[in-house]
Amino acid sequence: MTLMKFSLSNAGALMRRDVVLQLLALAGIVALGFWLMRATGQGLGNAGISLDFGFLRSTANFPISESLIAYSPSDSYGWALVVGLINTAKVAVVGIVIMTLIGVPVGIMRCSPNRALTLFSQCYVEIIRNTPLLLQLFVWTAVVRSLPPVRQALTPLPDIYLSQRGLNVPTLVLDPALPVGWGGIAAILAGACALAIYRRRASILGWSAVVLVVALAAGLTTGDVTPSIPELKGFGIGGGGSISPEFIALTMGLSIYGSAALAETVRSGIRSVEKGQWEAARSVSLSTFQTIWLIVMPQTLRVVIPPTTSLYMNLIKNSSLAVAIGYPDIVYAANTTMNQSGQIVQVILLLMATYLIMNMMVSVFMNWYNHRVQLVTR
């Protein structure tokens, strides 16, 4: 760690001029800060707003159309913001997974020697990347709205209904008396995932999945776990789990937009692997698929992780566009809270802090993962 330089000149000698200048600059910034806070205080005082967070306990009085946890308009503003945050996290996780599942194959397709495949993926990437995300979200919303009404819902697979009201799928319902609910199971699976990455052993995840399936099967036989099948009842669909149309539109729009950028990143990563690697793989008679999976992709990962981190963070930030299509994410909750309670400064601060924390978490995880896959050199 080099010494901090306080001298402004290249010669390096600390002169009185440097000290005085920097002290003046510091004084100027502090003064500016004080003036800004006074102006803010005055402005807020005149508008009748006080800078405290007590309003988070008052009743929200606005509905949120979907939430993973129980919410009603009689809950507090703070709870509404938490529900919004969970909705954003839901979109972020599902979006990142789908984006990776689509983006990586398309990126590999871009590097294929087959001209048709290259052209196809190039058109896909160019069309997606050269149109605004908001426009694509509006298009997806229009697509989802043009699905048939509930009475004539599509059934791509038996017991799965796709209609204007969203996607209805069969789910398993856990008896409330059981020690762990779906939240607990998700937490245990997340822990197993983390352990598997830390220990570099995919079998940990495999075994946890096996244990989970066996437990659910046992629950099915004893009656603690019951399947819930959606079926057409009257004017709607009863039973089963439902995924709202706004969630579908937002997730598909975000994932497809992100997958195009990810495809370009993956393509540059694959091209950065030397031709000698392909030749060496051929000389030990690996097939194309094996070459890509065992030789090329691990090396690509090293190159691709930093830009992919920023792409994932872009997806999280882009999820804020949900407010334009009616999905109740944290920006929607914050916006409504702001308008109803009038506490603009605090809500905006909370909103910005939330996004900064989410981005920091993704960044920390990816930096750690990046460190893990780096080449160990002297």
Added chain:
Amino acid sequence: MTGHASSRRSFIRDTLPGYLLWNNLITLATVSIAALVLVPFARWALVDAVWTGTAEDCRTPGAGACWAFVGEKMRFMIFGFYPSAEQWRPLLVMVLFAIATVTSCFRPFWRHETVIAWLLLLAVMFAVMIGGEWPYRLALLVGFCAIAFFSPLRGTARIAVSGAAALAAFHLNGSPSLPMTGALVAAGAVLMLAGRPGNVGSLRLLAAAFLLAGGALVAMASAGLSYQRTETWSGLPLTIWLATIGMGGAFPLAVLLALGRRSQILLVRVLCTGIIEIVRGVPLITLLFMAAFLLPILLDGETFNKLIRIQLILILFIACYLAEIIRGGLQAIPPGQYEAASALGLRFWPQMLTVVFPQVFRITIPSIINLTINIFKDTSLVLIVGLFDFLQAVRSSMTDAAWLGISTEGYVFAALTYFVFCFCASRLSIGIERKLGERYSH
């Protein structure tokens, strides 16, 4: 590039087994999937389409895309709320912008003077859009700047005179006086002859630019354009305006932030890092909300023009992303360059301006153009805070009761427009990359 690809193809063809069979199967599968999507689309968009007519013609069974809707609504989609009689003004602005952009793509125009020409052009474009008193004020400003620029004054004196002239020009009130304005602009040109030695060719170019701009402004002032409030600026010109001023205004700030982040002075470094990381970590929507709702409160109920507020926050947003790109470029310059410049006795700013930044921009131009494309698309977000940009104009036109139910054609038109702009810009980036000879792939 082509050579590499074909040698890679032949290498794989010679070495991987079963190549031809798989290759043909994949080609067949890809082509059939593409045909499955493209053929119905082509039939809807071209064969069955209704090109002219009314809404009834579009509703006939078996009709495809209703391009008549786009034709009817095109003026509204492009120009928004700008009054119909004055729509030649935004059209002129867009044409000037297109000409300037295309001209700037050619190598002979890659010089300092182009920047000054662009600034003059932006002044003219602003005067055309807004009308009213502004052509007169800007003509005075251009005249005074010409005097200051071409005068024999040097250094601080010249900057002081230009600054004072600018302030004076903005506070001058009174009826436009053509003779005075004309005299000022002419004086500027005359002083050019008595001006400093140097590259006579570039001085002539600049004098021509000043004269053209000044002359255009004088002509507008005498013709008397009607004043159009910024609330009527909408549609495609607004999108272009936001993106252009955003990128242009962000450059100085981005340079300062990038240099500040690399500074060895702790205070400056912490401040710049903080600003960059916070602005980059939050979505653009939160910043727009801040500008639209928070700023009026902070300024104690006084709001200034919404367009200016949004523009300023957009400049801050762009500057932080641009600062990261420039910082990457600064890091790529070998330390020897900085040391050699110091050894020659160059102080900090001359070092930066003459040695470092020419190299930085050569490296980072593809990334900067990439950022420009993204910003152009991101301007569509301003519709959430109430500015009426191109996407919002298209969406509004779809709510017309006479053309109810016809929405896809509007989205296709909007997508096509954005696609044309962004695709051309990305091709430009690839072309520049090739010309500069730097292999900076992202």
